[in-house]
Amino acid sequence: MKVTIKSWTGVATWRWIANDDNCGICRMPFDSCCPDCKLPGDECPLVWGACSHCFHIHCIVKWLHSQPQQQCPMCRQDWKFNNK
């Protein structure tokens, strides 16, 4: 039997790469959104800090706004966005 593949329709799911299941600030799973958003997905992305901790972007921005020093809430290092 001679078989050739003409075309292929792939199906894949994506999820955030995170080092934890839950956001350390809002305690919600990373698969779902922060408490202020309605839908998970592109509207409620994750961000990584240089310290390798990761949060919902909305959560960490809110946190940084409320603090005098810009520190990671998990490890108290200075917070820097990791744009790798």
Place this chain on the structure above:
Amino acid sequence: MMSLKPRNVDFQETWATLKETVAGVVGLRAVERAVWNTRFSDVYALCVAHPEPLADKLYDETRKFLEEHVDGLLQRVKGNCQLESSDYNDGLLNRYVSAWREYSQGVGYLNSLYSYLNLQHVKRQKVSDAEIIYGSSATVSCPEHDSRQLEVGELGLVTWERVLVQPLSGALSSRIVSALEAARDSCNTSHESHDVLRAAIHSTVHVQSFRVRAPLSLYERLVLEPFLAAAGAQHSRRAARLLQDGDVSHFLQHALAGLERELNLARRFLHTTSLEPVRGCYERACVQAHLPALHADVERLLREASDGDSEARRLDLRRMYALLRPLGANALRPLVEAAHQQVVKDGMALLDEEHPKDEAHSHFVSAMLSLHSKYNALFADVFQGAQPFVGALDKACSAVVNRRSPGESCARAPELVSRYCDALLRRRAAEDADDRLAAAIVVFKYVDDKDVFQKHYARALARRLIHQLSASMEQEEAMINRLKAACGYEFTNKLHRMFTDVAVSADLNAKFQQHLRDNDLSPGTGFFIQVLQAGAWPLGGAMAPLAPPAQLERPARLFEAFYRSSFSGRRLAWLHHLCTGELRARHASRLYHLSATTPQCALLLMFESVDVVSAREARDALQLSGENWTRHLRPLLEAGLLIAKSNDEDGDLELNLNFTCKRTRIRLTCAAAPANQGGTTGSSSSTTEPTHCDDDRKMYLQAALVRIMKQRKVLRHTELIQEVVSQARGSFAPSVAMIKKCIEALIDKQYLERAPGTLDTYSYLA
């Protein structure tokens, strides 16, 4: 020309001439214009006479005159009649009416003759409206003993009432009532006697029409009350006779006709305000008294009316509704309940009709639709679509839709309705699909377990979107919008996300192709990808890693690299059991187009070089185990492409060299899809579904409880339960036991506590 100056007037002399004219006016005899004018000035002269105005004297004389005149009329009216008899043909009514017509007209003229007196003298003494309405010492006393002066026209009417009507009241009243009874029974009495009767009745209204207080009291005392008393007795007798004579239809027909005749009678003869009392009297005597007898037959009437097109029964029901409706909700309740029962019974019977097993979903929906439209039409026809009946229909439909057969742990409705939608949305070129989907919403609205429906629907939608089975995307979207309209945004947001993912994927594919062109890369085969957001799709767990065949490895890796570069922080997971490969296979000198999942592609590719492969080897090569292996292998065996040499899992697989198939396109994917299809697997899914939903429901209820308590702080148990039920109704009907469990759970988690010192109150802990 007369002088307007006050002067000395001889009262006796002037009154003597004036009286003559007055008698002429009141008796409707001819009065010359010149005389009339002179008398007009005489009245003026008397009113302004010098040295003392003679108006009061004139007024008293006039009253005396009128009393004498009316007394004369009384004798004329009486004639030689027996006042005690109630024979309305003895001429008393005729004489009364002719005297009334003459007198009332004459008094009208007299009023104009005395207009100066009325205007200048009487008006000043009159009581203002405000005093009458809000009461003052003067108005409390009875007008008859009021010494104050009235306008001359009114004086005439009062005199008439006191002198003529009073002594005749019994005689008039009994004659009027018996004449009315006679008029009810025969419609062909001459018009003249009807006119007389009407005039007599309306004279009682007219006589007091100038009164501000209780202007109808004479009419009510003389006409309405005796009439109603007589009519009530008459109606009761008639209704009893009707019930004896025939069945309910007979009764309804005649009772309704009787009502119409009664109202007609009232309209023709009585004052307009009497319509309601007359109707009320009839209903009390004729309908209210026989309610039990009517209610007894309601069930039978409804049953027969719903069987086919029995116009006679419908007519009966229409009449019954017309009779019962004015009596209020209590009288209608048995009818409403019977309607409910009838719909439920009929609905159950419809659902239990024989039908092919794999047509259960369309049987279910079309049975429900025909039930709904049938009774909707029936109730609109016979009950004018009245709210209580629409409510009963809704309640009955939801009872039928959500019924559980014995042995089933939950209703099958959600599954059946979603399968119905699925079948319609897949079908190609069904031009009425849109209408039928819109109709399915009608049934869907009655489903209690909307969350279960949502799960089924989401799975079916996922299957349609991934395998591109939808007839049209517009239709899919329209259906989701319909569901949104019925259940709100929360209900469909997952479905919307699936939709968005598909759109985003199309965009992504275009970008990927561009990327390939820009970098001069080729994936080797046609390639299309759908990237779905984990969590939004009801796809179950990701598959164990699979080594894709070499031909597919390349495009997959290319895409992964592309994806990583465009979206940071995301991880892709392939769902190989959902991927579809389009294969061209030349086998036994024929060309076949196959659609297969990735593992099936890989398996088929193995047979390119050899005809027999050991199952164990294949399984190890594909890294598939247990359930997954059989799931992908079975469709190949069923299609006849491969032959298992033994039942053993590790037995050899052989390529079927004698394989033939009439079609050149063969789909292997669908049957291999993990979701269940058909009756046998359907039942297994309906047992797993509720447990799935139970967890979701508990979360939903707890969230609702916290929301409510956060707002209210302190709430009693029953109110809390009510609020939760009303919030949850949109997606399911929660059981009280489950709500209680959720409350317990929240107390354990210290969201709530039982308010100290009370048994049934909760308070929110911030």
